[in-house]
Amino acid sequence: MQLRIDSIDFSYGKNEILKKVYLELKETQLMGILGPNGSGKTTMLRCINGILTPQQGSIVLDEKELKDMPRSEVAKNIGYVPQNSSSDLCSPTVYEVVLMGRKPHITWQFSDRDKDIVWEAMEEMDVKDLASQRFDRLSSGQTQRVLMARAIAQEAHVLLLDEPTSNLDVKYQIEVMDRIHRLVHKNNISGCAVIHDLDLAMRFCDKAVLLNKGNIVAAGDVWDVITPENIKKVYDMDIAIPDIYGRPRVVVL
Ligand SMILES: Nc1ncnc2c1ncn2[C@@H]1O[C@H](COP(=O)(O)OP(=O)(O)OP(=O)(O)O)[C@@H](O)[C@H]1O
Ligand SMILES: [Mg+2]
Numbered sequence: 001m002q003l004r005i006d007s008i009d010f011s012y013g014k015n016e017i018l019k020k021v022y023l024e025l026k027e028t029q030l031m032g033i034l035g036p037n038g039s040g041k042t043t044m045l046r047c048i049n050g051i052l053t054p055q056q057g058s059i060v061l062d063e064k065e066l067k068d069m070p071r072s073e074v075a076k077n078i079g080y081v082p083q084n085s086s087s088d089l090c091s092p093t094v095y096e097v098v099l100m101g102r103k104p105h106i107t108w109q110f111s112d113r114d115k116d117i118v119w120e121a122m123e124e125m126d127v128k129d130l131a132s133q134r135f136d137r138l139s140s141g142q143t144q145r146v147l148m149a150r151a152i153a154q155e156a157h158v159l160l161l162d163e164p165t166s167n168l169d170v171k172y173q174i175e176v177m178d179r180i181h182r183l184v185h186k187n188n189i190s191g192c193a194v195i196h197d198l199d200l201a202m203r204f205c206d207k208a209v210l211l212n213k214g215n216i217v218a219a220g221d222v223w224d225v226i227t228p229e230n231i232k233k234v235y236d237m238d239i240a241i242p243d244i245y246g247r248p249r250v251v252v253l
């Protein structure tokens with residue numbers, strides 16, 4: 001499924017947050033959304049998910065405008081893991097939270113196939129052992145992995161992840177990004193992940209956009225976006241990208 005954002009503007013009241021933002025994302029591409037705090041990354045994902053409606057411009061999924069799609073169709077096509085989240089159910093188990101990912105697909109009850117998909121998604125995010133635990137008693141990193149499993153179980157064609165690694169330990173940061181990358185490529189879906197860690201973005205993303213104060217400063221192959229010049233311009237910070245053990249690494253100087 002192809003996602004195209006055509007010159008969207010979004011304001012909260014008089015406060016202009018996104019200005020002429022554009023983006024094009026094809027299947028089997030993982031895009032990193034980069035930019036300083038407050039630059040509009042979450043706002044952009046919320047527009048793509050249809051939670052917010054831009055005042056100008058259009059968001060198009062496979063030639064269909066998002067604003068013309070029923071909410072149920074959006075839910076089938078777009079999976080969203082928010083930056084900060086709590087469950088809207090009362091004290092559900094981890095299994096029940098992941099099962100909710102199947103909701104857009106069911107008519108009146110969950111099938112055996114739905115349940116298989118849920119277990120596979122939990123396995124993918126390494127949360128099977130937590131299945132019977134209460135969701136509201138998990139650590140932040142466990143919560144993040146469970147919500148990712150829910151989005152995987154949803155089998156959406158576009159996966160939006162807002163800072164998927166922010167609460168994860170160093171091992172899971174690599175593992176989860178690696179799984180997201182593989183999932184996008186294996187299942188022919190499109191992924192958009194907000195990431196602050198430039199090295200992780202460089203390692204796992206195919207494409208990137210760099211936002212600053214609601215404007216796109218650079219967009220394209222991750223290589224062309226994460227450059228010392230662009231990072232200096234946006235963060236006023238010096239980086240180098242040396243090869244270490246045969247792989248480019250982003251090093252803050
Ligand atoms: N509900 C809201 N009402 C009014 N202003 C908001 C609202 N949500 C966010 N903003 C403002 O919009 C701007 C962009 O916020 P957004 O959450 O999109 O930033 P971000 O790039 O995701 O930042 P971070 O890296 O800190 O998560 C900020 O100035 C923020 O204060
Ligand atoms: Mg944010």
